[in-house]
Amino acid sequence: MQIRRKNFLALSGIAATTGVLAACGGSSDSGSDSSSGASDAGGSSEGAAPERADADLVIWTDEVKAGALEGPAQDWAEANNLTVAVQIVADDLQGNFITANQAGNGPDMIVAAHDWIGNLVQNSAISPVQLPSGASDAIAPVGLEAVTYDGQTYGAPYAVETLVLYANNELTDVPEPSTVEELVEAGKAGGAENVLSLPVGEEGDAYHMQPFYTSGGGYLFGEDSEGNLDPSDVGVGQEGSISAAEKIVELGEQGVLKTSISNDNAISLFTDGNAAYLISGPWALADIRTAEVDFTMSQVPGFEGMDPAVPFAGVNAFFVASSGANQAFAQQFAADVVSSPDIAEAMFPGNELPPVNLELQEKLSGEYPEVVRVAEYAEDASPMPAIPEMAAIWEPLGQAEANLVGGADAESTMTSAGEQISSQIG
Secondary structure: OOOOOOOHHHOOOOOOOOEEEEEEOOOOOOOOEOOOOEOOOOOOOOOOOOOOOOOOEEEEEOHHHHHHHHHHHHHHHHHOOOOEEEEEOOOOHHHHHHHHHHHOOOOOEEEEEHHHHHHHHHOOOEEOOOOOOOHHHHEOHHHHHHOEEOOEEOOEEEEEEEOEEEEEOOOOOOOOOOEHHHHHHHHHHOOOOEEEEOOOOOOOOHHHHHHHHHHOOOOOEEEOOOOOEEEEEEOOOOHHHHHHHHHHHHHHHOOOOOOOOOOOOHHHHHHOOOEEEEEEOHHHHHHHHHOOOOEEEEOOOEOOOOOOOOOEEEEEEEEEEOOOOOHHHHHHHHHHHHHOOHHHHHHHHHOOOOEOEHHHHHHHOOOOHHHHHHHHHHHHOEEOOOOHHHHHOHHHHHHHHHHHHOOOOHHHHHHHHHHHHHHHHO
């Protein structure tokens, strides 16, 4: 089961083919058309990885990120008298990258989410990055925390996402509720068809439910003596998760959480004026603005008298391939992403992602206050676990939470989900 979220990095969709966006710069004689930024690096069948382009630095990523990266990568290459190729991998970027890297014909870098790190490290596909000494002063802590795995830094972070609470100011008098209980009371008083639009669906959505799960006392994995996540300590099925389950059952009984609300309709219910509140990410901003909703954005509240709500933080970063042909160029690019806001700033118009560069946050705060506020809220979020065992969490926990919304018994449902997860992990 995939993480059930509508990632704002992919709003424009993914192409059905793979190819090169850019291969130019410096003293290139690659035959590329500098006016279009395109070149022919060899075709590929649908879903397969492209042939590695003939360039000093080759970067693979999805279509949306590639479109934003093309120009900045070209500028960087020209400034360093190098050539660069940004190649689109439309399907299974992670799997295609691992395979190509093992064969020695993959890229020098990929751009992807931080929660891939554990699997990439397990497959010896990426190398630690050598970030400049001032990285901790330039990058928000959540960015560096997310790309740190087993004590080593594996990525150059540039953007972050997390869940926030949107309130329709015409449907509630409490735009920034401090507790879930206050949210429910205000939403009912406003008379909206739905108090809260949060994707649950028939199969559940553990990503969007994480704030309520954590506020109720649930955790996913414990930590070992060195602070690393311990997959042998599964929190699902433990006492805290059962307390969280009881609160989820209550919200289901009150009609606040509904399995009829899914990723297909959660945002539109809010933009159409059929929900007082929405829990979603920065990917919802475009639709909300287009609908001209008078809205307020705040952090997701927790349950009264219980723990704070802690959603996931997802960080996007540049990773250096372990078998790339030009690791030195890749390491330099990674260092430059972190040491200066220039590359992330140049990418922003093509893909408006909340930045982790603190200087860039300040630059954008006037014109893009909501985007920057998401980045600030992400500091109170928890980086999505990057260990490979996280894959065992999504389906059992999501389905358990959907069942709880439908009225299932809290203790037996969570205990069963925990047993299923532990069995999968082994």
